[in-house]
Every structure is written in C-alpha cells, then in structure tokens.
Amino acid sequence: MKQLVSLLVWTVLVVGCGERVGEAPQPGSNACPFSFSHRGLCADIKWDVGPTSSERSAFSVKFWDAKDGNKVPARVDGKVTAFIRMTCCGTVADGVVSEKADGEYEVTGLRFMPGEWDVFVQIKHGDEVEKSARRLQVD
Amino acid sequence: MKLRKVPGVCRSISLLLLMVVGQRAPGAACCGGASNIPTLLSGDDRFQLSATVSSGSVVAEATTQGKVLYRAYSDEEYRQSVQLDGAVLLSDRLQLGWSLPVLRRGRSRAGVSEASAGLGDVAANVAFELLPQWEYSPWKPKVFVFASLTLPTGGSTYDSTTLYRVDARGRGFVTPAVGFAALQTWGNFDALLSVEAHHSFARDYSNAAGTFHLNPGWGASGSLGAGWSPGNLRLGLSVSPQWEQGVLTTGAVNARSSSQQSWTASAQLSYMIETTLSASLIYSDQTWLGGAQNSALNRSLFVRIQKRWER
Numbered sequence: 001m002k003q004l005v006s007l008l009v010w011t012v013l014v015v016g017c018g019e020r021v022g023e024a025p026q027p028g029s030n031a032c033p034f035s036f037s038h039r040g041l042c043a044d045i046k047w048d049v050g051p052t053s054s055e056r057s058a059f060s061v062k063f064w065d066a067k068d069g070n071k072v073p074a075r076v077d078g079k080v081t082a083f084i085r086m087t088c089c090g091t092v093a094d095g096v097v098s099e100k101a102d103g104e105y106e107v108t109g110l111r112f113m114p115g116e117w118d119v120f121v122q123i124k125h126g127d128e129v130e131k132s133a134r135r136l137q138v139d
Numbered sequence: 140m141k142l143r144k145v146p147g148v149c150r151s152i153s154l155l156l157l158m159v160v161g162q163r164a165p166g167a168a169c170c171g172g173a174s175n176i177p178t179l180l181s182g183d184d185r186f187q188l189s190a191t192v193s194s195g196s197v198v199a200e201a202t203t204q205g206k207v208l209y210r211a212y213s214d215e216e217y218r219q220s221v222q223l224d225g226a227v228l229l230s231d232r233l234q235l236g237w238s239l240p241v242l243r244r245g246r247s248r249a250g251v252s253e254a255s256a257g258l259g260d261v262a263a264n265v266a267f268e269l270l271p272q273w274e275y276s277p278w279k280p281k282v283f284v285f286a287s288l289t290l291p292t293g294g295s296t297y298d299s300t301t302l303y304r305v306d307a308r309g310r311g312f313v314t315p316a317v318g319f320a321a322l323q324t325w326g327n328f329d330a331l332l333s334v335e336a337h338h339s340f341a342r343d344y345s346n347a348a349g350t351f352h353l354n355p356g357w358g359a360s361g362s363l364g365a366g367w368s369p370g371n372l373r374l375g376l377s378v379s380p381q382w383e384q385g386v387l388t389t390g391a392v393n394a395r396s397s398s399q400q401s402w403t404a405s406a407q408l409s410y411m412i413e414t415t416l417s418a419s420l421i422y423s424d425q426t427w428l429g430g431a432q433n434s435a436l437n438r439s440l441f442v443r444i445q446k447r448w449e450r
Contacts, residue, residue: 053248053302054251055249055251055302056302081347081349082348083346083348088203088397089386089397089433090386090394090395090396092297092346092388094347094348096347111301111304113304120348120392122349122391129391131391
C-alpha cells in the first residue's frame with residue numbers, strides 16, 4: 001500500500017510539472033524578413049493562397065543579396081526547401097518547392113490547422129543547412 | 140486455486156464496476172492518443188470480451204494558456220469508433236489483455252469536408268493481481284498492477300496526408316506504460332482508482348526538408364470513479380485526468396511543443412443483463428471540469444456490451 005501511495009504522489013507531481021516551451025523563430029526585420037547571414041542573403045514570402053486552414057496554402061519566396069537595397073532576385077547556391085511547424089503540437093508539414101526563376105520559388109501544398117505556426121525556409125548545400133523562420137497565426 | 144470469498148452483493152457490484160475499468164479517453168485532435176488504462180479481468184472470470192461503440196464530437200479547443208475556445212457550429216468534427224477489448228486469464232493472478240480500435244474521423248469546415256476510417260493504435264497488456272481479495276475487507280481494495288504496450292498502427296499527424304489530419308488516428312509512437320488499478324466496494328457503493336504513466340519511444344520523421352527526430356516525453360493518465368448499484372443497475376461517475384509532455388524535436392528543427400492536459404468527466408449507467416453479460420451507456424465530457432491545455436475537447440457517448448466467461 002505504501003508503494004501505491006508513493007506511485008500516486010509521484011504521478012501527481014509529474015502531472016503538475018507541465019512544460020510549455022515554444023520555439024522562437026530566428027529574428028527577422030521588414031528589410032530582411034528571412035535572413036540567411038552565412039550566405040549573405042535575404043528572403044521574403046508572398047502568400048498566393050492563404051495562409052488558411054480551409055485549403056492548401058501556397059506562397060512565393062524571393063531571395064536577394066542582403067546588401068542590395070533594390071531586392072533584385074539573386075540566384076541561390078543550394079536546394080531551397082520549406083516546411084511549417086505548429087508551435088503547440090509540433091506537427092510538421094512540408095511544401096512542394098519549385099523554382100520559377102533565379103532566386104524565385106513557389107511553395108505549394110501547405111496544410112495548416114487553426115493556430116500558431118512557424119514558417120521555415122531553408123537552403124541546403126551538401127551537409128550545410130541554413131534556415132530562417134517567421135511566426136504567424138492561422139485562423 | 141484459491142476461491143475468492145466475496146459477499147454476493149459485492150460480487151454483483153464488482154461485475155458492474157469492472158465495466159468502467161479500461162475506458163479509454165479520447166486524445167487531442169491534433170495529436171491523437173488515448174489513456175492507457177487497460178481492460179482488466181477484475182471478477183472471478185477467465186475470459187472477457189468487450190465491444191464498445193462510440194460517437195463524439197470536438198466542441199472546443201483549449202489553448203496552450205488554458206483558454207477554452209468553442210468552435211462555431213459551422214465547424215463540425217466527429218469521431219466514431221468501434222473497439223474490441225479482451226482479457227484472458229493466464230494463471231490465477233496473471234492476465235493478458237488487448238485492445239483493437241477502429242476509428243472514423245471527419246471534419247467539415249469552410250465548405251470542405253473530409254473523412255477517414257481505419258485501425259487506431261492497438262494495445263496489449265499484462266496485469267497482475269497484486270492485492271487479491273481472498274476475503275472481503277472494507278478497507279483493503281483489490282489492486283492490479285499492469286504493463287501495456289501501444290503500437291502506432293493508427294498513424295499520426297506526422298504521417299497524415301489530409302488537410303484536416305482526419306487520417307491521424309493515433310499518436311504515432313510506440314508507447315510502453317505501467318500503472319495500477321484499485322477497486323473497492325462497500326455495500327451498494329463502489330470506488331475505482333487507476334493511474335498509469337508512460338514514456339513513448341523516439342522516432343524519426345523525414346520529408347523533403349530533412350529528418351526530424353521526435354522525442355516524446357512522459358505522460359500519465361488516471362481515473363477516479365465512484366458508483367452506486369441498486370439491484371442490477373449501476374450509476375457511476377468518474378473523473379479522468381490526462382497529461383502528455385510536449386514532443387522534443389531535433390534535427391531539421393530544434394523545439395519542444397507544449398504539453399497537453401485534459402480532464403474528462405464521465406457519467407455511466409450499467410445494467411447486468413445476466414451474470415456474465417452487461418451493458419453500459421457512458422457519456423463523457425472534457426469541457427465540464429476545465430483545466431485543459433493545448434487539447435481538443437470532446438463530448439462523446441459510448442455504448443458497451445461485455446461478455447464474461449467464469450472460471
């Protein structure tokens with residue numbers, strides 16, 4: 001009986017220690033919303049569909065040289081991928097990325113649910129991966 | 140083999156009381172899952188089968204801050220299930236049990252409807268009668284300890300391909316659990332306490348963006364119930380808390396999701412049709428008690444038929 005009481009107390013203690021840790025996206029700015037500092041690139045996204053939970057969302061992403069104030073699309077040396085992650089539950093979904101032109105990509109098929117999400121854009125070159133994220137609320 | 144010396148009235152109550160053991164709570168909409176309290180042979184039986192049909196709907200969501208947001212009537216999400224549970228006696232105090240759920244989930248929202256059906260997460264367990272009631276005692280309960288293993292046969296949000304994740308019918312992790320259940324009767328009244336703790340195994344999930352190492356944390360659930368049995372009827376109430384630590388993701392992204400918590404209140408009406416055959420009607424609601432965090436909140440109705448074979 002003593003062991004049972006100990007187990008119950010232990011369980012109550014565990015239940016009372018719920019951890020709430022969310023992920024903080026890398027900082028961005030209006031001038032450089034998605035920053036890829038190692039490559040000296042900036043990127044921004046423009047929603048073509050959504051972001052919404054009622055259909056598959058899509059966005060266009062454009063890269064430019066971080067020093068270029070005119071934001072002229074710049075070629076990316078590496079593979080561009082994108083995924084979304086729900087901060088509450090850790091649910092992850094990737095989008096289909098297609099290159100439209102040098103420095104310009106289209107990401108489709110993103111499946112949101114209502115809630116807070118981080119949108120990740122990343123560049124993979126060999127084993128090197130650099131990513132940047134922005135947080136958004138989806139209704 | 141020792142025979143249990145339990146007063147007749149207590150034995151009848153015990154047969155109805157065991158209907159509440161093994162009631163699985165619905166998990167969060169985004170992440171699936173269920174409590175891991177198994178079905179137990181708690182009477183003098185050698186074999187038992189239960190068939191449970193349930194229908195429920197997600198009526199609200201609790202945020203990570205614990206705020207409850209009720210859904211609009213135009214946002215309909217339902218969950219239906221048929222679950223077959225069984226338990227067989229391996230020796231006088233050792234038993235083996237299993238659970239086979241088939242789930243159907245659907246959601247209709249903003250003019251888009253989706254539905255999906257299939258196998259949920261199956262589970263098996265072994266239980267040992269730690270404290271038998273060879274003779275009736277008003278203070279010493281009958282206590283079982285158990286270990287269970289849940290397999291991710293129902294898929295999860297990580298494996299889902301549908302817009303509303305209605306094809307996620309489980310948590311997506313292999314989950315071992317240990318726990319105990321204690322049952323006691325006093326005349327026409329009875330009580331049940333069950334607690335389990337679990338820690339799922341890590342797994343990898345890969346997509347075009349890379350490989351995600353998913354490390355689920357600890358989880359626990361329990362149930363505290365009481366009942367009154369006038370004749371062949373039993374009226375019961377129970378409270379079932381459930382807690383799940385957030386999943387730590389490393390690899391393509393490094394973050395831990397928020398923990399989940401819910402409190403399920405249930406009301407049960409059982410009827411013993413004959414000595415070895417019982418039927419139950421159970422209503423459960425996850426909005427009554429509050430205290431939920433990061434969880435979809437359900438209201439569900441269960442109908443259960445249970446057949447037992449005596450030793």
